Amino acid sequence: MITYILSLVFAVVWVAVTGSATLHNLIFGFALSTLVLWIVRDEMGARGYWRRLGRILSLLALFLKELALSAWKVAVLVMSPRMDLKPGIFAFPLTVTRDFEITLLANLITLTPGTLSVDVSEDRKTLFVHAIDCSDIEATKRDIANGFERKIMEAFR
Amino acid sequence: MTTAETIISYAVWLALVVLCVSFLLTVWRVIKGPTLPDRVVALDMLTGIVIGFIALIAIRTGFTLYIDIAISLGLVGFLATVAFARFILSRGNREAPKGDMMKTFTASVPEPRRKSAARRPSGTGPAVRRKAKK
Amino acid sequence: MMDILLAAITALLILGGAGFALVAAIGLNRLPDLYTRMHAASKAGTVGSGLLLLAVGVHAGDLPTFARALAGFFFFVLTAPISAHLLAMAAHKVGYPLCAESVRDEMKDYDKRI
Structure with missing residues (x-):
């Protein structure tokens, strides 16, 4: 659950940094951040x-x-x-x-x-x-x- | 020109002058040295000042793409400093000022050992090699 | 009214950043040895260029630019201590001395061991 919220936050950051606030860019950012979070998934396992x-x-x-x-x-x-x-x-x-x-x-x-x-x-x-x-x-x-x-x-x- | 633009243009003008002065002061430290790490610190500082210049130019021209240039310059400056640090570590100390060292430091080192340390060509040879192995 | 306030904030950031850069440069010339100079360069210098970058973000007034300026600010603030630390470590390991005013050096025994 938390991973999805986090990747959404990352997607918003991505949109802000790339500077084009379109739906496509948001989706791309979301996919990218999901990928990144998936790579570090072992470190993310903690609670709270x-x-x-x-x-x-x-x-x-x-x-x-x-x-x-x-x-x-x-x-x-x-x-x-x-x-x-x-x-x-x-x-x-x-x-x-x-x-x-x-x-x-x-x-x-x-x-x-x-x-x-x-x-x-x-x-x-x-x-x-x-x-x-x-x-x-x-x-x-x-x-x-x-x-x-x-x-x-x-x-x- | 509106009041806001006037305020900003005066501020930018003043800041450019101040940055020029600090640039020259830092260049003076680069020239004066006296050791290589001193110069590296000053060069690192120069990168910071140039980033400041770029930011001011971005404000003056209204061309915000300069921010990206500033960030990449910061990256290059950081990497250069890291590379210099590695270089200092591997080169060793060839310019140790003799009289400058704190007396207690030199007194605590036995005489023959200090000589051998000075003769060793790459300074901290074994330490560096051990670090690299990790 | 709003744009004057924004301009005042930008001007304050610009002057503050330039002032810190000047202070760092003066410190670089006044302080006695490498390690104390590093204090000036890594703190005041970083804050100086960081504030100037923030000023660009505030002046532009749109979110993407501000976010980029903020990202740049954090980038500088996070890399400056790392480079200062690396440089200080290298200089001390290789044996560049502290200045004569220094009161103690608990690291010298550690350096001698390796």
């Missing part, structure tokens, strides 16, 4: 899809907010006459385990104010993060763990 969708959307909202905030913070930092920098790289212990979640978390960290993910250790347990302000690392770690990491767990577990 709507609830999850809501959480993904809230993750997206958080992402946009943090992006705006971080761009603003960089702007303020750069324009301040005396830059007070304490840059450094710290290790962040990961709770999420799957590659996909780590990727998402790393991307979100890069777009949070003052942090930029550099590398993941081979055993996928540590994420190395470069921070512009390393004066209070514990607080930064706590923010990431309670903010993004928990949201990702909620959305994809």
Whole structure:
């Protein structure tokens, strides 16, 4: 059921992106998205899809907010006459385990104010993060763990 | 010309000037370096600025097809940066500034080992090969 | 009245985008080392070009164009952190140093092991 609704949404997106709102194009988009969803059908088997969708959307909202905030913070930092920098790289212990979640978390960290993910250790347990302000690392770690990491767990577990 | 068009044309004009200034500043970073990754970051930034220029031209001419050009330029810029990152990884560090490194870092590395690391031609040879195997 | 409001929003987006691009360029020149410069380029720079793209979508005023501009915006916002991350990882693995002001580097032990 949910797959059909999702492919309908994709079809509408297809119509919007291709820019010709005809019936033929809608049907073609629907067929195309059904095909795409059929290809990834194994990953789609999870339950509670709507609830999850809501959480993904809230993750997206958080992402946009943090992006705006971080761009603003960089702007303020750069324009301040005396830059007070304490840059450094710290290790962040990961709770999420799957590659996909780590990727998402790393991307979100890069777009949070003052942090930029550099590398993941081979055993996928540590994420190395470069921070512009390393004066209070514990607080930064706590923010990431309670903010993004928990949201990702909620959305994809 | 209506008021709306006037507002937009002034904004576009001002933004073009601002983008020109930022373009020149970024080019200055590309010229100055001092290392290859610095230049790559600046080149990545240049792509972003050029995308901004394309967007402004799209607004000025009213020709929205420019959006597609901007998206494809973004794609090319992204791929170029990825390729540069791979290149940096495989080439190794040939321009390490000696005095710049934090003292604690150099002190923690035993002397003979550092020399051998510097002599190794491809820098992180084994690490790269291990990565590629995965 | 409506078109003036739309024009004001577009102008705001245009000026905001150009301003962020300028800030990123200044940051690129003022910040002390590669990693901090990456902060400026990957955040302010991306937001700058993204806002300019959004401005095109708003200015055109029809849905397909806006959707395309939005898709472009998300594309940039999603690829910028990936390229920054790759570049930082490559630079650090190969041994480009952090600037002298840096207070810590917990990754150096990890790099030494491999």
